Amino acid sequence: MTAPSPGLGGSSPLLVGSGIGRDFTLPRQSLFTPGATRHAVVDASLSVGASESVGLIGESGSGKSTLVRILLALAPASAGTVRFDGRPVTPGRAASLRWFRRQTGVVLQDPYASLDPRMTVEAIVGEPLRALDIAGSHRSLITAMLDRVGLSASMLDRYPHEFSGGQRQRIALARALVHSPRLLVGDEPLSALDVTVRAQILELLATLRDDMGLSLLIVSHDIGLVDHLCDRVAVMQAGRIVEQGATSAVLRSPEHAYTRRLIASVPTLP
């Protein structure tokens, strides 16, 4: 790729995906013909600058999650490259990616599914510290992180089932950030939450980002969330990034027909 990183608003690039493609071979329909190929991601270039927040929107099946899995080296790409801080990121042995894992944290959609019911809060939040061989007092890092997400140290010995959905998502956030990564990736981080809780977690995300100087990559079909949180937004449809740019420009004067249709579908309050 010789094209410049698209739309980087001044900040130096942290995570850069260039020309990423991913093909899947579908199950064959007949014994005598090969299975068809699905192009899940086609020539997608997406970058996240230092302390920049980027949203990736599009409907189910548009390739958002596949692209993000590739950017996180959780899945191989059929084409293209991923770099973090200039260093190539390719899926491989866990040890070869430890430097990259130390720089990234992930928070997923469903805090009921993403926390192990048999682990205490301390064990859950401390897991990245153990897995990534982080030096220092784990206990104090865990306590400090819980405090940051609005939970108290008295909860260390409790189990996920004792918490509400919003509290669980705070625990998941603490786990994603306990090792002080530079990039936080959120896959639909608010979708499973109640509306009042959504507002609280949205605010918490913004505060954490500002306090910790985080870069954010938010995957969502929630246009409101992306509008409130992200500097830049990329729109995916059928595996391609059809439009990207400053959030306000893309959402308020969309150029691509698909973006216009997507935005027209969002329910609004009168």
Added chain:
Amino acid sequence: MSLIVTGLTVTIGGRTVVDDLSFTVADGERFGLIGESGSGKSLTILSLLGLAPEAAHVTGSAVLDGTELIGLSEEELATIRGNRVGMVFQDPQSALNPLHRIGRQIVEPLRLHGGRNERLSKAELRERAVEAVREVGLPDPESLVDAYPHQLSGGQRQRVGIAIALACRPGLLLADEPTTALDVTTQAEILALFERLVSSRGTSLVFVTHDLAVLSQIADDVAVLSAGHMVERGPVATLLEAPTHPVTRGLVAAARATIWSAS
């Protein structure tokens, strides 16, 4: 079909989960129930049809066009469910049987309820299924009735769920978060479908959701539930503009804080 609910109370294991709830849904009205998780909104509509968990103890009254629903035997309820009252659930994946073809599932209410007055032949049932699939706007109805649920997308499955709910032309449709599992473009299509089918047939609708923006598009009147109590009721527009109860104010403020607005 009108629904008059008076003093509906549901207790589970000594805990009161729905507390003395009263509301009426007029013939052809679109009524919304809104509240946080655990406010009792789903349990309310489930207990109307005897679908609440077995441990639930339901008291009070719910009168559907003159028929008292609370306290009916399972056999009597079975003649009402799917026949006079249709239901659409949140997750179209788990609401459909993965082993049966779409067409069979759509005509199941007809086979169960229609059988007594009109004996439909196989060919007639198939014709009804094709017609129902066409009515909910699914492509290629003739071959779609032979498909299995896994071959459809989430939005298509929810259209099938709506086709099943409306197969017997019920006078009342209960919808429990029917668009929550769908993405926005599909949600918009499904809401439009509800709107079209409900208003063209004069079906009364009870729509349960936690999404004020969705409710403001589909419902005329809204009741706000909190911890099993109805804290406020009124037209959607009034509730949005001048919410009086703190719970409603909280819901409206939270919705406005996270919602998309072009201005």
